[in-house]
Amino acid sequence: MATSDFWQRISATVSSSPEWGGEAVGNFARRSQGTTKLWMFLDAITVLVSAVVATTYERHLTPLLGARAFYRGTLFHGRSMGVLLALLFGFTIALIITSRRMHLYFPMRITSLLNEQRLSVQACFTSGLLLTGTLYLVRAEDISRGIVLVTLGLVTITLSLRRLIYRITLYRRFDHGMGTRNVLIVGTGPEAHALRHHLESIRHLGYTFKGFIEFPGAGSHSTSGSSDVVGTFETLFQNARRQFVDEIFFTTPCERGIVQEVLEKARTQGVDLRVIPDLYDGLAWNSPIEYVGQFPTIPLHRGHVPEAGFVIKRVLDVAFSCVALALLSPFFLIIAIAIKLSSHGPVFYTSERIGKKGRVFPCFKFRTMVRDAETRRGDVMYLNERDGVLFKISNDPRITKIGRFLRKYSLDELPQFLNVLRGEMSVVGPRPPIASEVREYKLSHLRRLDVTPGITGLWQVQARQDPSFDSYVSLDLAYIESWSIWLDFKIVVRTVGVIISGTGT
Numbered sequence: 488m489a490t491s492d493f494w495q496r497i498s499a500t501v502s503s504s505p506e507w508g509g510e511a512v513g514n515f516a517r518r519s520q521g522t523t524k525l526w527m528f529l530d531a532i533t534v535l536v537s538a539v540v541a542t543t544y545e546r547h548l549t550p551l552l553g554a555r556a557f558y559r560g561t562l563f564h565g566r567s568m569g570v571l572l573a574l575l576f577g578f579t580i581a582l583i584i585t586s587r588r589m590h591l592y593f594p595m596r597i598t599s600l601l602n603e604q605r606l607s608v609q610a611c612f613t614s615g616l617l618l619t620g621t622l623y624l625v626r627a628e629d630i631s632r633g634i635v636l637v638t639l640g641l642v643t644i645t646l647s648l649r650r651l652i653y654r655i656t657l658y659r660r661f662d663h664g665m666g667t668r669n670v671l672i673v674g675t676g677p678e679a680h681a682l683r684h685h686l687e688s689i690r691h692l693g694y695t696f697k698g699f700i701e702f703p704g705a706g707s708h709s710t711s712g713s714s715d716v717v718g719t720f721e722t723l724f725q726n727a728r729r730q731f732v733d734e735i736f737f738t739t740p741c742e743r744g745i746v747q748e749v750l751e752k753a754r755t756q757g758v759d760l761r762v763i764p765d766l767y768d769g770l771a772w773n774s775p776i777e778y779v780g781q782f783p784t785i786p787l788h789r790g791h792v793p794e795a796g797f798v799i800k801r802v803l804d805v806a807f808s809c810v811a812l813a814l815l816s817p818f819f820l821i822i823a824i825a826i827k828l829s830s831h832g833p834v835f836y837t838s839e840r841i842g843k844k845g846r847v848f849p850c851f852k853f854r855t856m857v858r859d860a861e862t863r864r865g866d867v868m869y870l871n872e873r874d875g876v877l878f879k880i881s882n883d884p885r886i887t888k889i890g891r892f893l894r895k896y897s898l899d900e901l902p903q904f905l906n907v908l909r910g911e912m913s914v915v916g917p918r919p920p921i922a923s924e925v926r927e928y929k930l931s932h933l934r935r936l937d938v939t940p941g942i943t944g945l946w947q948v949q950a951r952q953d954p955s956f957d958s959y960v961s962l963d964l965a966y967i968e969s970w971s972i973w974l975d976f977k978i979v980v981r982t983v984g985v986i987i988s989g990t991g992t
Contacts (some may be wrong), residue, residue, distance in 0.1 A: 489739065495666070501702060518745075522592075522793070522794040522795045523592045523790055524588075526591075526592050526793070527587075527592065527743070530579070530583055530586065530646065531579050531650070533642055533646060533649070534575065534578060534579045534582060534638075534642055534727055535575070535579075536636075536641075536645075537638050537641035537642045537645060538575055538634075538638045539640040540637075540641060540959060541633075541637035541641060542634050544637065551981060553865040555852045560711075560980070564817045572626075574618065574621060574622070577617075577618070577621065577894050578615075578617070578618045581613075581617045582610060582613040582614040582642070585610040585612045585613050586606075587595060587605075589606045589609065589610055589615075590606075591606055591607065591610060592648075592917075597771065600651070600654055600691075601652070601974070603650055604647050604650070604651070607643070607646050607650060607670070608643055608647065608978065610646075611642055611643040611646065612640060612643075613638075614889075615635075616711050617867060617922070618635065619635065622635065624625050632635075637977065638706055639666065640822075642944065652752070653796075657693070657760070658685055658690075658691050661691060661693045661712050663844075663910075664695075664911060666693065667693045667695045667846065668693055668694055668695065668733040668759075669694075669695050669696065669697045669701075669730055669732045669733050669734070669736050670696055670697060670732065670733070670734050670735070670736060671698060671717070671723070671726065671727055671730065671735050671736070672687060672695045672696070672698075672699050672700065672735075672736045672738055673700045673702055673720065673733045673735060673736065673737045673738065673739060674699070674700070674702050674737065674738035674739030675699045675701055675702070675716060675725065676738065676739060677738075678738040678739070678785070679699055679736075679738040679739070680762060682736060682738055682763075682892075683696050683715075683979060684783055685779075686779070692779060694734075694779075697730040698715055698716065698717030698718070698726070698730065699714055699715050699717065700716070700717070700718055700719065700720060700723050700726065701714045701719045701720065702720050702741065703719075703720070703741045709815055713769070717730065717935065717938075720952045723735070723749070724752055724756055724892045725756070725930060726758070728756075728930045728933055729843035729933070731845055731904065731933075731936065732758060732764055733758065733759060734758065734759040734760070734761065734840050734850060735749075735753065735758055735759070735760050736761050736762070736763075736784070737749075737760070737761070737763065738763050743752070746762065747789075750787050750936040753787075759786070760786070760787045761777075761779075761782060761785065761786050762784065762785050762787060763782070763785075768825065770771040777861065781930055786841055794971060795845070796970075796971070799972060800909075800972065800975065801913075802974070803914070803975075804907050804913050804914050805907070806906060807907075807914050808904040808907040808908050809908070810904075811901075811904050812904050812908075815886050815901060817902065818898075818901070819902075820851055822898060822901075823853075824836075825889045826853060826887075826889055826890075828855055829887055829888060829889040830857060830858070830887045830889075830890075831858055832854055832857070832858040833854060835851055835852065835853060835854060835855060835902060836851075836852045836853065836854040836855070836856075837850065837851055837852075838850050838921060839921070839922060840919035840921060840940070841920050841921070841922060841936060841938050842911055842912070842919055842936070842939065843936060843937070843938060843939045843940065845936055846911075846918075848906070848909075848911040848912075850906060850911075850912075850919055851900060851902035851903055851905050852899050852900055852903065853888070853890075853893055853898065853899040853900075853901065853907060854898045855886055855887060855889075855890025855893050856883070856885045856887065856890055857886075857887060857896050860885040861938065863885055864885075867883065867884065867885065896986055896987075897985075897986050903942045904942070907942065910939075911939075911940075911941060912940050912941060913938075913939040913940070913941045913942075914941060914942055914943065914975070914979065915941045915942070915943055915944060915974075915978050916937045916938055916939050916941025916942075916944055916966075916976040916977060917939060917940055917941065917944050917946075917963040917966065917967075918938050918941070918944060918946070918947070919940035920935070931960075932960055934964055934967065935960065935963045935967075937966070937967060938967055938970075943967060943978060943979065943982040944962075944963065944978065945962045945963065945965065945966040945978060946958075946959050946962040946963060947982065947985065948978055948981040948982055949962060973976040
C-alpha cells in the first residue's frame, strides 16, 4: 500500500527538532558484507551441484554409486580425488573473483537485466577458460571434456536463471511499493528535473521521488513547481528524516567543502549520497561511476543493509505465520463465537496504523471493547497511565469481559498474523503506532518507522508495564541497532513466557 495522504498530513506536523538520532548506521555497517557472502555461497553451491550432476550423467552413475566411487578414489582412473577437489575449488574461486570484479555482487537495481545476464555468462566463460587451461597444464586427459562442458553449461544456465528469478521477484515487490528507495534531489534546475523524470519513468530501478531541495544560488535556474520543492538546503536532513529518504542525489554544482560536510552528515545519518559526475573536482576521483538507468552518478557514500538477513527474516515470518494460523484456527472460531455472544458489534477490529517508512495499513485485532469505544475515548483520557504520547488504561471501562481475558493473554492480537502474511508487519519488531501518536513524534522518534513493525518486540518482553515513553522508544531503537535473527528468536521465546504469565492489559 502506498503512503496515504493521511500520512502526508501527519508528517507535516512532526516537530522539527534537529536531534534525530545520529547513530543510524549502527550495527548495520558491521553486517555490510552479508548479502555478498550469501551470493558467493550460492555460487559455490551451484558449481558443486552442477559438477555432481554432470559427472553422474556422463559416467552413467547413480548418486549412490558416484558417491562410493568418489570416496574410494575410483571415480576417474589414476586420478587423485585431491586433485579433482583442487580443480573444482579453483574453478569456484575463479568464478567468485571474476563475478566480484564484474560487480555482479553489487546492488543490481542500478544495472539492466540484459547487462547482468551478459556479465553472468561472461564470468562463467572466463572461469571456464581458466579451468580448461589448467586441465591442459596438468595433463588431465582422463577427465572427460564432456563433464567439463556440461558443468560449465549447467553453472551458466543456473546462475543466469537464479538472477533472473530474483530480478522478477524484486520488480514485483517494487510494483507493490515494497523495497523501494526514497530519493531527494538537491537542486531544482533542468538536470534535477530530468533525473526526476528518469527515476519515475523506469520503475524497475526501485526509486520513489520524494521531492526537490532548493540550493542557494540556483533559484534562477529553477524549473520545478513549488509543490515539488519540499525544503531548503539547511533543512536537507530534517526532510530526509521526515520522508524516510534512503538516498540523496546532488544535481547542482557547489563548493567542495559543502559537499564534504553533507557527506559527513550522510555517513552519520545512514543516508546514501550520489552526485552527478564532473561537478566536484577531486572529491570523487577514486569513486567508480555507476549508471542509474541512463544517468551516470558517482556514489560518495553507500550505506549497507543486511539484505540477506532481511530475506531470511521474511521467509521465517511467512513460515511462522502460516503454521500459527493453521494451528490456531480452532481458537479463532471459539474466540469469534465468544465475542459475538458477549457484546454487540463485529468480531474483528481494524485500525489504521503507521508502518515502515510511514505507510498506512489496516491492523487486524479481535474486538475487545464496546462498539462505541472510539467516541468515548475523550471521556477516559484523564485515566491514562502512560507518559508522553502513549495511551493505556489498566481498567478501561470500555473493555468487555471477554475482551479483558483476550488482552490479558494477548489473544486479541492473533489476527495480526494476517498482516504478517500481507507483508505489512513482521513477527518481531516495534509495535505499529496510531496516527495520533505519530503526530506527537520528534524527528528522533521516527526512527522507529525505519523497519517493519512487529506483533511482539523487545519492549513487550522487557518493559511492558513501564509507563515511560522514552523507555519505549529507547528499547525499540536498541532493537533496530542490534537486530539479528538470533535476537528475534530470543524475543519470540520470551514472548511465550509473557503470554502465559498473563501480564497483558
